[in-house]
Amino acid sequence: MSLLRVENVSKQFGSLVAVNEVSMIVEPGELCAVIGPNGAGKTTFFNMISGFLRPTTGRIVFDEEDVTLLVPARRVWRGIARTFQITEVFPELTVRENLRIPVEVAAGYRLSPWLSRDTDTKIRARVSELMDMGGLASKADRLVGELAHGDQRATEIMMALALKPRLLLLDEPTAGMGDQETYDITQLIRKLHREQKLTIVLIEHDMRVVFHLADRIMVLSEGAMLAEGTPQQIAANEAVQAAYLGKAAA
């Protein structure tokens, strides 16, 4: 049974068709990458899955439930979490505070005016666990806005993970990073995927990252699906090479 089924979604902005009849199936435990040249509609496609945008036509089914019209918060409650191309964190709060908020929301305390000592201890423990996992423990009480780009990214990914998602959407997780940072984030994503059996869909420009991580790749071009398959199949696909990879591989 598939975790996510995107059925023929399209998004039109005025006369511009940003995404045109794209379908996709994600199986539980898979790591799926969406690639394509700039303006191919990747982020628009992502935004429809996470609820940032509503599709003009088509359906999005998550865990056998139609979520096409649900607002973002409700999708989060059902298990879809995301990060953004431009890191979205709480820059004026510490790493610990940044993580504490989603941990509390995920535990169902978002409206509570009070926490028992017991619950508070559990929440602190969970926050520490997440900081350890993301390699952020030594920066726990620093403001996120003062951290290096890579650490901000790691914080954002751990915030999404704090929500205990069943599907994690990463929008260009290594955008704007140096080699070392790219390597660290790639290792983090791989670890989450392997150890937590987390289902991940990511958009990525860095082909090394994509071919290193992905079980399956789909290629968007001009709003439409150009190809889909394993990394080997995609690397060998002539249409993809012509449209996109050609430049990178040459």
Next chain:
Amino acid sequence: MGASELNKQAPNIFVWLLLLGMPFWLPAIGGYTELGTRAVVLGLAAMSLNFLLGYTGVLSFGHAAYFGLGAYGVGMTIRYLMPSTIVGILVGTLVGTLAAAIIGPLIIRLRGVYFAMVTIAFGQVFFFIAFRWNSVTGGDDGLSGWTRLPLDFGFASIDIQHNARAFYYFVLVVFALSVGAMAWLLRSPFGRTLIAIRENEQRARFLGIPVDQHIWISWVISCCFVSVAGALYALLNNFIDPRALYWSQSGDFVIMAVLGGMRSFWGPLIGAAIFVVLQDYLSSQTENWMSFVGLFFVLVVLFFPRGVLGVIRRKVTS
């Protein structure tokens, strides 16, 4: 309690000591008890506004409406329904809170300037009702013919009617309960979701926080405490008129919050105290006292964007 905990609590202890001793030290430096009461009442209003402004990041320019509803609520209860100060405060608070709860869903989808404008518009509706409905509200002349009454507990009574000090301490107790509740809420998981919304609304939304719902609750809480302040304000003056609901009164609350520092819990109280003292002193010197308050406000905003308390804080930490 460790040394660092004590350090953190030091400002709180300092503020409470000042407030508790106000009727003793204020006359010594040329003030009078009612002036202190006024600062505390308006301080509560500004701190309530700041729950929404400083901690949720939503600017309301219509808080005077709920302040005024609390004020008319207490006055009309004592005059028409039941001669009891406590019941009056409860009714005033209830009326203000209910009005905010009902208006909330109509405005919480708006942001920024649009939110501020619509809160003004709703505020003006209440102003015109108070202004026009002569037979009930006293119209432009205000609602008089009532006074606050001694607190009667059956076995004992406290004369807050004639004893200004007793009334000050009564106000301080209500103030303490109100700001205590707000401080408590801000340290709770719910309070953290508000700070999340202030810091980055989009991130908050995609962390599973239904932002509109949380802003609505924050709005209602903020308006609830501002109507408590309004009720106390009417009791302080034994009188209420439509100016308390006028939009410029909402502006005064915003000025107090920004003046004192809206990113700090006590900032708006300091702002209110400065405002009240300037008003008291300058209005006896010149009719144009507001221009001087305005000038002071502009200077603070230009040179100390974090408010008066922001400056003090920076001095202390550096």
